[in-house]
Amino acid sequence: MSYERIVVLGGGTAGWMTAVALATGLQGTQVELVESEDIGTVGVGEATFPSIRNYHQIVGIQEADFLRATQGTYKLGIRFCDWRVRGEDYYHTFGDFGELDGPHALWGQYRRHVNAGLPKFGEQCLPTVMAMRDRFCAPGQGAASFNYAYHFDANLYARFLRDIAIKRGVRRTEGKVVDVTRRADGGVASLRLDDGRVVAGDLFIDCSGFVSLLLGRTLEEPFLDYSRWLPVDRAWAVPSARTSTALTPYTRATALESGWAWRIPLQDRTGNGHVFSSRFIDEDKAREQLLQQLDGEALAEPRLLRFTTGRRERFWVHNVVGIGLATGFLEPLESTSIYLIQAGLGNLMPLLVPRTRVAPEAIEAYNRGLTRQFERIRDFILLHYCLTARRDTPFWNAMAHVELPDTLAYKLHAWRQTGVLHQYDVEGFDGHSWLAIYAGMHCWPERADPRLSDLPLATSLDWVQTRARQLAEAVAPLATHDTYLARILGR
Ligand SMILES: Cc1cc2nc3c(=O)[nH]c(=O)nc-3n(C[C@H](O)[C@H](O)[C@H](O)COP(=O)(O)OP(=O)(O)OC[C@H]3O[C@@H](n4cnc5c(N)ncnc54)[C@H](O)[C@@H]3O)c2cc1C
Structure with missing residues (x-):
């Protein structure tokens, strides 16, 4: 099966990163992205891993343009407070x-x-x-060699990428997918939107977020639960006003009673969140603990996000490839979700050669490669x-x-x-x-x-x-x- 018409479902970070990669690397291929403003995006994901710089380089994004568009700042790493014992800190x-x-x-x-x-x-x-x-x-x-990443506003980043993708020929379709038509071989033939429109394609990239509409709900690819290792399952997120203190070039991750809190400095505000396990603390108390952490005035009501750590067993099934939260989530401690989006794209793009069939062995290798990535990152997070x-x-x-x-x-x-x-x-x-x-x-x-x-x-x-x-x-x-x-x- 070769892929001439590619449909990306979802316009969060995963969807638009995918759309930009496809529009840049597969010129001439028809790419259509379907997203629903009503459903919206997860809207968090503000700290990154250095590989994002490679992505920007490959798709031709200039650092200053990106930082200006996304309220971005530099990230040298993470400062961990109170993880070994209270009162001690270290940096990664x-x-x-x-x-x-x-x-x-x-x-x-x-x-x-x-x-x-x-x-x-x-x-x-x-x-x-x-x-x-x-x-x-x-x-x-000088002689210095090290790497760095960024902090940014996730909503602004998706918008920034959307403008680039559309300029490069991606077609954007606004609408809510309400039904999926299957092919005889079990794959996906088309998506039906709430106003009756039908979007057909040869390859579907499922970037629909936690709902995993194609890979999970439609193809019923099993979800492997990692919560016995990574038991956090909720996060409160809230922005706060920037204070007069210096702009830290790192994310701070502070261990709390039943989880940990992030602090992410952006140009105009600070992103904060409390990731916790509902087995050990109730939601109200966790919310209170987050608000006590803020070093500036809260700029909105805290928002609760629920998740289960784990991953889909396979990432590419029939003609559906999952990218982003549709494939799984390993909690945000080391900012690896956007890295995993890139890992998926980095393995996918070389396989998508116009008018060329992707061999089943290549799909198996793709699934094996991403399985390893998820397992290694799970281990690294658990080490902390x-x-x-x-x-x-x-x-x-x-x-x-x-x-x-x-x-x-x-x-x-x-x-x-x-x-x-x-x-x-x-x-x-x-x-x-x-x-x-x-x-x-x-x-x-x-x-x-x-x-x-x-x-x-x-x-x-x-x-x-x-x-x-x-x-x-x-x-x-x-x-x-x-x-x-x-x-x-x-x-
Ligand atoms: C608490 C928390 C903190 C995080 N922190 C970080 C971090 O610091 N660093 C990091 O790298 N990652 C982080 N992440 C992960 C990061 O947010 C995601 O990896 C990233 O935003 C990509 O999300 P997504 O695009 O897969 O999903 P979403 O942003 O949820 O996008 C899903 C898209 O699918 C669309 N959609 C869904 N259903 C339908 C439908 N029926 N019809 C049409 N459209 C539909 C939605 O409208 C939306 O456009 C965090 C996640 C959480 C939960």
Whole structure:
């Protein structure tokens, strides 16, 4: 089956990212996007992962245009507060740790020094040092190499992409899908809208959000529930007024009694949310806890979102490919949903060659690849919880005793026993990221690599102190995030 007419169902972030990718990569193919203003979009999803920069580069979006259109700011990573114990914090930014990095690097040495008045682990990582001081500059200036992402207003982003997609030839159809006609082979033939119009296609991209209208409801692809590992199932979200404090170049994720709260700085306001498990706290109390977290006046009534963590068993079934929330959701702790949209598009686009049949083996490989992505990210998110030393609430006690998936249990074992940062074939997060969480949660290998016994303590101590000093010196003259952003925006 080749695909000449592609229908995208849904105009949220997933739908419009897909439409722009198709219009850019498959010129000449008819692309139609159906969305319903009445139903609306999920409207959250304001923090991203660095891969969004690759997406922008591929589809030809300029950073300054994007930041201007979406109230966007820069994101060096995430600051985790109170996750291991109350009163402690650490950063996961997108950079390396110098001499301390690598699968057999200086873990043991650092650990032996850890009580000797050493700099904090994060002070070995350039973007973390920048984040701690609210500084920002793009990488590649000087010898610095690290990565970064953005925060933005999800509704404005969808609108921004919509304008680009329409300019590139995507047809937008407003209407609510009320019925789906099937083909003899089980696939989808057409969508019927509430005013009777029919939208037919060869390939349907299901971007209908949590409702998963085609992949889930119509094709009945099973949903694999991950809530035994990731039990959060609700979020309150509310914007608040920007305060006079510095614009932080990071997302803050603060562990609360039965979940955690996000704080996402945008140009004009701050995005806030409380992700929690309704098994451990009721909705009203969770709402109250969110409002207590705000550092500025609430600009709207908090909005409640309900979800179940997990994924569809397959992502491409017959002539339906799910992208975005229609395929599943892994909770927003590491801002990976938009990354998963991109992972889907990155695997899909090379298979869509005009007038060429997509082989069943390619579809199987597509499903395998995304399954791995979901599983690896699930493990990475769970790592943040399972290493907690908190036992002060039933939620944290339960998270500390979750039975781990085998894939994560093996990684943890390899790390603790030998100091090896084991990586599987498809990984969303590299070794630096795993290391940032292990170090932040004080999870160190039990043994130093024997090869390190030849390294005098004084030498490694000197390395660590020198690097911390050099990074502090490099960051001191950099512009603040506010100033850098104003410069990029031409203000
Ligand atoms: C609490 C929370 C926090 C999140 N935070 C982040 C984050 O920080 N970073 C991140 O990357 N992701 C985050 N996400 C996920 C992110 O919001 C989504 O991945 C992203 O917005 C994509 O959503 P979507 O386009 O798949 O679905 P939606 O935005 O729900 O869009 C669905 C579309 O389908 C249309 N539709 C549905 N049914 C019909 C119908 N019958 N007829 C016609 N149209 C229909 C709707 O009108 C809408 O246009 C978060 C999600 C939640 C719940």
